[in-house]
Amino acid sequence: MNDREPKAGGRRSPPASPSGTAGEATGAAPPATTTADPPARRARPCPICGALAVKAFHPFCSKRCADVDLHRWFSGSYRIAVVEETPDEDEHRPDR
Numbered sequence: 001m002n003d004r005e006p007k008a009g010g011r012r013s014p015p016a017s018p019s020g021t022a023g024e025a026t027g028a029a030p031p032a033t034t035t036a037d038p039p040a041r042r043a044r045p046c047p048i049c050g051a052l053a054v055k056a057f058h059p060f061c062s063k064r065c066a067d068v069d070l071h072r073w074f075s076g077s078y079r080i081a082v083v084e085e086t087p088d089e090d091e092h093r094p095d096r
Helices: 063-075
Strands: none
Touching: none
């Protein structure tokens, strides 16, 4: 008899999980893993308003300051000034 055929009571057994354990197929929680928390960062000032930054909005202190910074990126306030050099006419002339 294979797993897909009904058994004597008309019920089918739950499908086996890829690892083959029945506990995972019944919805049991996976084993808890222990991971060390990353080291705490030293609170630094928010680059927008100067208040201390919070973990949820790092490196900003609030959603508002994060949005202000995003707007500055989108509007082009953060840009690197570039001085374009004009090519010398003598460099582009073919040699005669």
